[in-house]
Structure formats: structure tokens, C-alpha cells
Amino acid sequence: MALNSFVVNAGIIGALLVFGSYYVRHYVVMWRRNPQGLPNPPGPRQLPIIGNLLDMPRKHYPLTHTKWMRKYGPMTYLVAAGQPFLVINSYDVAKDLLDKRGSNYINRPRMVMAGELSGIGKATGMTQSGTLWKKQRRYLNKALSGEPIVRRDYSELMIKRATILVKSILDHPENFLWEVKKMAGHVVIEVGYGAIGDDEDGSHNYIDMQIELGIITAKTVQGYWVDYFPWLKHIPTWFPGAQFKRDGLRWGKQFDATRDYMFETVRKRMLSEDQGVSLPSSFVRNTLRDLYSKPPPDAQQLKEDEEAIKCSSFSFYRAGSDTVESVLRSFLLAMSLYPEIQARAYAEIERVIGSCRLPTVNDKGADKMPYIEALVLEAVRWNPPTGSGVPHVPIHDDVYQGYFIPKETIVYNNVWWVNNSTEFQHADVLLRPQDRQLSRDPVYYPNPSDFIPERFLLADDTGSGVTFNKSTLDPCQYVFGFGRRICPGIDMSVQEIWVAIVFILWAFEVKRKGGGKWDTDEDRFTFTFISHTKPFDCDLIPRLDKAKELIEEAYGSLSSPERRK
Numbered sequence: 074m075a076l077n078s079f080v081v082n083a084g085i086i087g088a089l090l091v092f093g094s095y096y097v098r099h100y101v102v103m104w105r106r107n108p109q110g111l112p113n114p115p116g117p118r119q120l121p122i123i124g125n126l127l128d129m130p131r132k133h134y135p136l137t138h139t140k141w142m143r144k145y146g147p148m149t150y151l152v153a154a155g156q157p158f159l160v161i162n163s164y165d166v167a168k169d170l171l172d173k174r175g176s177n178y179i180n181r182p183r184m185v186m187a188g189e190l191s192g193i194g195k196a197t198g199m200t201q202s203g204t205l206w207k208k209q210r211r212y213l214n215k216a217l218s219g220e221p222i223v224r225r226d227y228s229e230l231m232i233k234r235a236t237i238l239v240k241s242i243l244d245h246p247e248n249f250l251w252e253v254k255k256m257a258g259h260v261v262i263e264v265g266y267g268a269i270g271d272d273e274d275g276s277h278n279y280i281d282m283q284i285e286l287g288i289i290t291a292k293t294v295q296g297y298w299v300d301y302f303p304w305l306k307h308i309p310t311w312f313p314g315a316q317f318k319r320d321g322l323r324w325g326k327q328f329d330a331t332r333d334y335m336f337e338t339v340r341k342r343m344l345s346e347d348q349g350v351s352l353p354s355s356f357v358r359n360t361l362r363d364l365y366s367k368p369p370p371d372a373q374q375l376k377e378d379e380e381a382i383k384c385s386s387f388s389f390y391r392a393g394s395d396t397v398e399s400v401l402r403s404f405l406l407a408m409s410l411y412p413e414i415q416a417r418a419y420a421e422i423e424r425v426i427g428s429c430r431l432p433t434v435n436d437k438g439a440d441k442m443p444y445i446e447a448l449v450l451e452a453v454r455w456n457p458p459t460g461s462g463v464p465h466v467p468i469h470d471d472v473y474q475g476y477f478i479p480k481e482t483i484v485y486n487n488v489w490w491v492n493n494s495t496e497f498q499h500a501d502v503l504l505r506p507q508d509r510q511l512s513r514d515p516v517y518y519p520n521p522s523d524f525i526p527e528r529f530l531l532a533d534d535t536g537s538g539v540t541f542n543k544s545t546l547d548p549c550q551y552v553f554g555f556g557r558r559i560c561p562g563i564d565m566s567v568q569e570i571w572v573a574i575v576f577i578l579w580a581f582e583v584k585r586k587g588g589g590k591w592d593t594d595e596d597r598f599t600f601t602f603i604s605h606t607k608p609f610d611c612d613l614i615p616r617l618d619k620a621k622e623l624i625e626e627a628y629g630s631l632s633s634p635e636r637r638k
């Protein structure tokens with residue numbers, strides 16, 4: 074008994090000493106770097122020794138960030154275990170800091186568990202700024218820059234994948250959510266690697282591997298003590314309590330093995346292409362071909378470029394699937410909850426495309442189908458996939474609106490907030506008009522929790538239709554992030570979401586099935602790192618026999634590996 078209480082007391086004292094040393098070090102460093110004594114932005118009161126450790130959310134970040142917004146205004150500042158955090162709750166502040174001062178707010182947080190132990194840090198989105206990251210961005214930007222390039226290079230593939238999606242739902246309507254997940258995964262896998270699995274022995278199914286890695290990623294970013302106390306990563310794996318390290322190293326090996334396998338498979342086949350083996354176009358094949366046709370002057374640079382291609386192709390795989398799936402799930406849930414909106418969208422599809430041909434990307438455009446264009450934006454806004462953004466980190470100290478923001482602060486930007494106009498007026502801090510908020514701002518989006526594509530439309534002068542309303546804030550301006558780290562996949566995502574939505578509505582009527590409570594945002598969405606709808610059920614009822622025939626015909630003309638489901 075006495076020994077037990079000694080161990081407990083020693084543990085508590087040890088923890089207090091560790092926290093205390095971080096706390097003291099943080100304030101000494103701040104005092105030295107901020108000689109004018111400028112205040113930090115407002116935030117919850119910091120307790121001695123542990124700072125704001127108890128205030129830090131472990132889940133539902135966007136909801137907690139929104140609460141802080143009501144209390145502290147456009148910026149909330151916290152310190153936990155010596156690590157400063159800033160939550161931006163305003164579009165204009167995000168533009169000022171992350172866009173206009175983008176060369177400063179360019180880094181990512183040091184995530185010891187996810188980045189260093191588990192190897193996820195090799196993904197473009199986690200790589201710190203520097204030569205490797207710049208090279209990765211250059212390759213990604215070249216492959217994805219601009220709507221015309223996306224339309225030219227990826228439309229055919231997206232139409233093929235949407236055809237397979239509709240065919241799969243026709244065959245197994247009960248699996249519609251799984252089929253949507255697969256489509257989102259298959260598009261990026263095929264763009265990246267030209268195949269959705271290893272065709273030689275069929276033993277590597279890339280989508281299963283992707284789902285496994287997704288589960289691991291979700292575990293690693295949950296917040297481990299080692300993220301607060303990086304020295305913990307040096308404790309030996311056999312040490313009691315070092316399970317996190319054993320897990321991290323195991324997961325890291327799995328990440329590396331998957332990344333290497335997928336890259337090397339394409340590279341080896343590409344090198345034998347000249348001997349008559351033909352290989353489908355893909356990001357890895359095309360960028361490696363360009364690289365090998367004009368190799369850099371020295372072997373070291375060549376190695377760096379190969380590494381950059383390997384990591385950036387893996388980013389398609391990791392960053393471009395869950396996010397698109399999230400928007401498509403939001404769209405399906407909305408269609409089941411708002412049948413009158415679905416009817417309006419289908420009327421436009423029927424008028425422009427009809428039932429005698431498949432949709433094509435040539436049907437896309439605010440001049441051709443403005444309602445569908447608005448529907449896509451509303452699906453993106455309704456539940457932004459990364460509600461609290463992906464954190465940025467400044468490399469230098471900064472002063473903004475009289476507040477001191479230390480370098481290495483972890484900066485979240487909350488693109489979500491739940492509110493309604495009454496609550497807005499009663500907010501503890503009155504927001505100035507220029508501190509515009511994001512997806513749930515009643516000033517920008519009246520009745521923000523409702524799914525209303527019309528908010529992006531105006532009745533046109535002739536009264537015969539609608540035109541696009543350019544004065545409504547386009548959610549793509551914030552949902553895809555800010556500054557130098559902005560998502561390189563915006564055009565690709567918007568086009569892919571458009572193709573999937575049009576194919577689904579053209580082929581099916583989405584009907585609500587089952588009960589459940591779907592009234593509020595909290596009833597509908599998970600607010601996890603990638604926020605999805607909660608599981609829901611609906612019937613997808615085929616609209617027309619002719620549509621079914623056209624899909625069967627298009628599907629029949631695909632080769633067998635493409636049809637592999």
C-alpha cells in the first residue's frame with residue numbers, strides 16, 4: 074500500500090515538474106522574444122503549470138473552435154505544455170495571415186506520432202517547407218493546375234469511374250455508400266498509378282490498402298503524449314508503457330512498404346515499356362518519363378526528384394479520396410432530406426442531357442446547368458470535409474492587429490461554425506463586419522444549416538431561369554485551405570464531384586429510408602478530422618430503363634481490369 078502511494082505521488086510530482094519546466098521555459102522564451110510585451114490574442118485563462126491543457130479538445134474540433142469564436146472573437150490563443158495554438162475563426166484573418174503572409178505561415182506542425190514515428194510525415198501535406206516539399210508541389214501543380222488541364226487529362230477516367238459507380242449501384246443498391254467510397258478512391262489511385270491494383274497477381278488491392286492506412290492515420294492524429302513531449306520518442310521499445318512507439322514503428326513500416334510497392338510497380342514496368350510493354354498513363358509514369366528524358370545533372374538530385382514523385386503520387390492516394398467521399402455523402406444525405414431540391418436538379422439534367430445519352434463534362438458550366446453548379450458548391454459548404462482546416466505553422470514571430478504570435482504556433486483555421494442569427498447577436502464578443510465567418514455565417518448564408526443551392530443563384534432578368542450569383546461567398550475560397558499550402562486538388566475535386574453527382578441524379582431518384590433524427594448539424598455530421606455524414610440509409614431507385622441500358626452498354630465496352638470492382 075505504502076509502495077503504491079509512493080509510486081502514485083512520485084508520478085504526480087514528476088508530471089508536475091515536467092509540465093512546470095515546459096511552462097517556465099515557454100514564458101522565459103516569450104519574454105525574451107517579445108520585449109515590448111505585446112499581448113497574445115485572447116483565449117481561455119491559462120492555469121499555472123498546465124496552461125490550457127484541459128481546454129484542448131480531443132474530438133469535434135470545429136464545434137469547440139466555434140464556441141471559442143463566440144467568446145473570444147476572430148482569434149483564440151492557447152498554450153498547452155508550452156506549445157502555443159491559435160485558432161482563426163475569420164475569413165479575413167485567415168486571408169491576412171495564411172495568404173498575404175503565406176511565406177511565413179508555410180510550415181506544418183511537428184507531429185511526432187503521425188509524422189516521425191508512423192512515417193505519415195512523408196506525405197506532401199505533412200512535409201515541412203523545403204526542397205522536397207517544393208519539388209512535390211511543383212509536380213502536383215503541373216499535373217493538376219487549372220480546370221482546362223483537369224478536363225483534358227482526367228475527364229475520361231472520371232466518366233468511366235462514374236459509369237462503374239452507377240452500374241455497381243444498379244447491381245447492389247444497398248451498398249451505395251461503399252460504392253461511393255470506392256469511386257472516390259479509384260479515381261485518385263488511377264490518376265496516380267494508372268491501375269487500381271496489381272494486375273500481375275491480383276494480390277494487392279489498392280483500395281483495401283488505402284482504407285487500412287486511413288484507419289492508421291486517424292489513430293495517429295488523435296493526440297499522443299509524445300506529441301506534447303517529443304523526447305518520449307527516444308524511450309526504448311521494450312520500455313513499459315512504450316506501446317505507442319511499437320505501434321508507431323509498425324505503422325511506419327506499413328506506410329513505407331505500401332508507398333514503395335505502388336511506386337516501384339509503375340517504375341519497373343515503365344522501364345520495360347520500351348521492350349513493348351504498354352502502361353496506362355498515370356502521374357507516376359508521366360512525371361518519371363519527363364524526369365528520365367531530361368535527367369538532372371547529378372545522381373543526388375535525381376534521387377531527390379524520384380523521392381518527390383514517390384511522395385506526391387502517394388498524396389493523391391492519401392489526400393484525395395476521403396475528402397471527395399465526404400462531399401458525396403453530404404450530397405446524398407441532402408438529396409434524401411430535401412426532395413424538392415432533388416426534383417429541381419433533376420429537371421435541369423433532364424432538360425440539358427435527357428435520357429438518350431450519358432452525361433459528359435461538356436455539360437458542365439454555370440451557363441449550361443447553373444442549378445447543378447450551385448448544388449456542387451452547396452454540398453461542399455454544407456459539411457466542409459476538414460472543418461478545422463489543416464494546421465499551418467509560422468517560421469518567424471509575427472505581430473498582427475497588435476497581438477504577438479510566436480513562431481511555431483500551431484494555427485488552425487475553423488472553416489465551420491454553427492450558429493443562427495439570434496445567437497449571433499448575443500455573442501459575447503461582437504464581431505466586426507470585416508471579421509467574416511465561414512460556412513455557417515448567417516450573414517453570408519441565411520439559414521446556414523439548411524441545404525439551399527439557390528443561395529448561389531439569382532433569378533435572371535428575363536425571369537425565364539437562373540444565373541449564377543457571384544456575390545455569395547464561394548466555399549471553394551476557404552474549404553480547400555489557404556496560402557502556399559492550399560489544396561492542389563481543387564479543380565480535380567470539383568470536377569469529380571460534379572461528374573458523380575450528375576451521373577447519380579441522372580440514373581437514380583434518391584429516397585429517404587429509415588428513421589433517425591436529422592434535424593441539426595450535430596445529428597448529421599461526425600466532425601472528425603475528415604467530417605463525414607453519420608451513417609444513413611436511402612433507396613436509390615433507377616429512374617429510366619433507357620439510362621440503365623446506356624450504362625450497361627458503356628460498362629460492357631470496358632476492358633476487364635477496368636471493370637474489376
Ligand code: HEM
Nearest residue numbers: 197198388389392393396397463553554555558560562566
Ligand atoms: C473535396 C475534396 C478536397 C478537400 C475539401 C481538400 C481540402 C484540403 C485542405 C483543407 C488542405 C490543406 C490546405 C491548407 O493547408 O491550408 C488540403 C491539402 C492538400 N490536398 Fe486536398 N482536398 C480535397 C481533395 C484533394 C484531392 C483530390 C487531392 C489530390 C490530388 C488533394 C491533395 C492535397 C494535397 C497534396 C494537400 C497538401 C498540400 C500541402 O501541404 O502543400 N486534395 N486539401
